[in-house]
Amino acid sequence: MENMLYLGIDGGGSKCRAVIASLEGEIVGRGVGGPANPLHGFQKTLDSILDASLKALEDASLTSAIYSKLIAGVGLAGVNLPGLYKQMTEWQHPFAKMYLTTDLDIANIGAHDGSEGAVIIVGTGSCGFVNSSGHKSIFGGHGFPIGDKASGAWMGLEAIKHTLLALDGFSEQSSLATKVSEYFAVDNALALSEKMAGRSSRQYAKLAKIVFDCADENDPSALAIVNQGIDYITKMANRLLRDNPQRLCMIGGLTDFILPRLSPELAAHFVKPIEQPEIGALHYAEQCWKSVHKQSA
Amino acid sequence: MENMLYLGIDGGGSKCRAVIASLEGEIVGRGVGGPANPLHGFQKTLDSILDASLKALEDASLTSAIYSKLIAGVGLAGVNLPGLYKQMTEWQHPFAKMYLTTDLDIANIGAHDGSEGAVIIVGTGSCGFVNSSGHKSIFGGHGFPIGDKASGAWMGLEAIKHTLLALDGFSEQSSLATKVSEYFAVDNALALSEKMAGRSSRQYAKLAKIVFDCADENDPSALAIVNQGIDYITKMANRLLRDNPQRLCMIGGLTDFILPRLSPELAAHFVKPIEQPEIGALHYAEQCWKSVHKQSA
Missing domain, CATH: 3.30.420.40 (ATPase, nucleotide binding domain)
Structure with a gap:
């Protein structure tokens, strides 16, 4: 675990955000790459993740040689679909470890700064997500033109x-x-x-x-x-x-x-989100890594 | 005008129907070609029109040498758009003459066997068309997913x-x-x-x-x-x-x-359609040809 770093990736339809932090949680670099929605381009998504990561490394005055020291948490649209999840997990990524989840999950983790909770996302599309007592559910988010009311x-x-x-x-x-x-x-x-x-x-x-x-x-x-x-x-x-x-x-x-x-x-039930989705992705990487580490200890 | 024939073309999204008739109105051949909706493929539309015409000629025991004897009435979706109308009329077609109008117009002419009238078309899409005292209007037909209610x-x-x-x-x-x-x-x-x-x-x-x-x-x-x-x-x-x-x-x-x-x-206002759109296209060719012929006489 020496010199390891966390990498948080928030993939999105217009851009991909990457953030790198020390194991102690100090943010050392940020980068932005191109579109990273695997539903709209699988290879482009991989390229954008690597590009955003490299820019975050550069921002931290590090090089791609550090890829293998990164514990990545990656949030992407569509990976709740079994086929896309499998395809993504089969990617020969350069990281030490990659933990994959949905864009909704990392948005939720970010909004609640690592705690459980629920989010409603209303932008170009709309969607609801809740993680309570370890049980996660998605509602809506069915896309244009059949779903996403209020978006x-x-x-x-x-x-x-x-x-x-x-x-x-x-x-x-x-x-x-x-x-x-x-x-x-x-x-x-x-x-x-x-x-x-x-x-x-x-x-x-x-x-x-x-x-x-x-x-x-x-x-x-x-x-x-x-x-x-x-x-x-x-x-x-x-x-x-x-x-x-x-x-x-x-x-x-x-x-x-x-x-x-x-x-x-x-x-009155709504509170302000605490952090952005890419910070949620960092938290996710940390949570997954520590959970495995605890189990193997 | 010797040995001239009328050609009626009903272009559609799934197929193109052609029918050939003598100047006296006797149908001598019919043919069916591929898709002919210029909104979904311009070159394919031209190919389908020629293919359907050739098949109608073959059905009439004639050859493509007769193309230049054909007075064509062609009904196509989208040619109410000025750009598409211009593009279609610039086509170096092999016919003696080509009169171009909308798929709605020929459907209307066919439904009323050459007379004026109105039609409501409700299939995959929906649309209304009226031709009364020489004035033609289209309502609806705005396409999926923004229009075509009831379709x-x-x-x-x-x-x-x-x-x-x-x-x-x-x-x-x-x-x-x-x-x-x-x-x-x-x-x-x-x-x-x-x-x-x-x-x-x-x-x-x-x-x-x-x-x-x-x-x-x-x-x-x-x-x-x-x-x-x-x-x-x-x-x-x-x-x-x-x-x-x-x-x-x-x-x-x-x-x-x-x-x-x-x-x-x-x-109670609705009556049964008399003829199919391709017969409407034949009527249209005849009406346009006779109108011009009368003017030049």
């Missing part, structure tokens, strides 16, 4: 659907439809549908702010969308609370839009 | 969304959720979302029958989906009727499921 992409999709109906004269005009049409500089449904062809969930998610803005101005169509989202998050939070998590956090880009709209009773 | 793909998407929520415990259990889960042989939301990843609108549309079956058994979740669809088709029909079309037809794979669910007053 930015879902809000954008609902806004587009409403706007197309309004432009065709099949639903009432609204400030939401007007603002979405202005955003895309279109004045008819055909032009809007053409603009949306092949757009990613991330591009739909950019419309979420318009939906919240219109809801703040009491536009009925926007309020209907927001209220559906809030209803879903309320169900999600109540479901997570049934497992009696020690703490409950909301994280992700829509947190500040959604938390204030929950009922005060429900909002 | 098979829309019904399937709503069924999947409901089933995922039910499997996660966020909406009531239902026979719809049970049957969709059985169809995909899954018992949890993660497995279902995995099965749906990357599925086409056509594959979603296969679930429409399950939705209608469950609605027939008064499953509230299925009824809610079907009623939303019927509400949309009702709005669509009322919009088309505002233009006072001479006739109104419903065509497409869901016709027999939807027509009986409309109000009797509305259903």
Whole structure:
């Protein structure tokens, strides 16, 4: 165990974050690499993990020769799928050890600084995760366009659907439809549908702010969308609370839009996240390593 | 004009139908080629049109030498988009003349045997089209997943969304959720979302029958989906009727499921389609040719 270091990896759809810490927990380096969502590119994910790790090593004035001294905790989307988990664990990685878990697990560990708890993540997508008494459960997170209610992409999709109906004269005009049409500089449904062809969930998610803005101005169509989202998050939070998590956090880009709209009773259950997911990955590496070390001692 | 023939082309996402007729209207040959939706493959569309035409010529005991004697009426999806219309008209086709219009226009002309009128198409997608006093309008048809309410793909998407929520415990259990889960042989939301990843609108549309079956058994979740669809088709029909079309037809794979669910007053406006879209394309070629011929006479 001499000169060993912990490596925390938070893989994500747009970037991969790496952080290196001493066994005593002192952070010595950080690095950022490219996209690392194995559902959207397996080899790219491996490359991004190595790239981010190398940058973190460089930041710590170390070289890739240290790879073999790293105890890695890696959080990635999709590794709750058995096939992807197996594929990832078969990777001939250069680290001393790699402990693999989901992006949700490390986000949860980070949010609660190593303790158990629950998180609701609401950004481009949406998802709930709870770890209580060692039992982990995931809810939602089924992706665009079939799931992830209340997420930015879902809000954008609902806004587009409403706007197309309004432009065709099949639903009432609204400030939401007007603002979405202005955003895309279109004045008819055909032009809007053409603009949306092949757009990613991330591009739909950019419309979420318009939906919240219109809801703040009491536009009925926007309020209907927001209220559906809030209803879903309320169900999600109540479901997570049934497992009696020690703490409950909301994280992700829509947190500040959604938390204030929950009922005060429900909002009171939420506390602020303590650390970022990559720190959660560090904790995960440490927890797994110590657990094995204890067993073999 | 000696030995000239009319060629009708109905391009579609799964196949291209060609039919050849004499100037007197006698059908002499038919052929079927591959997919011909220029939105999903431009060169493939041209190939399929030529292939279907050649097969129709062979069926009429003619050869490709006759290409230059053909007055073609071609109906294709997407050519209401200016860019695609231009691209198609710039095609160095081998025909004497090519008159290009939308798949909706030829479906409408066919349904009314050359007369003006309106159609609602409800199959994998959904769309409304009206041609009245020479004025043509399209409603809906904005594609999956943003539009095409009441279509098979829309019904399937709503069924999947409901089933995922039910499997996660966020909406009531239902026979719809049970049957969709059985169809995909899954018992949890993660497995279902995995099965749906990357599925086409056509594959979603296969679930429409399950939705209608469950609605027939008064499953509230299925009824809610079907009623939303019927509400949309009702709005669509009322919009088309505002233009006072001479006739109104419903065509497409869901016709027999939807027509009986409309109000009797509305259903009374619908008449049976007379001919198929490829015959509409023939009529279109004839109308365009005669119109030009008259002008130049």
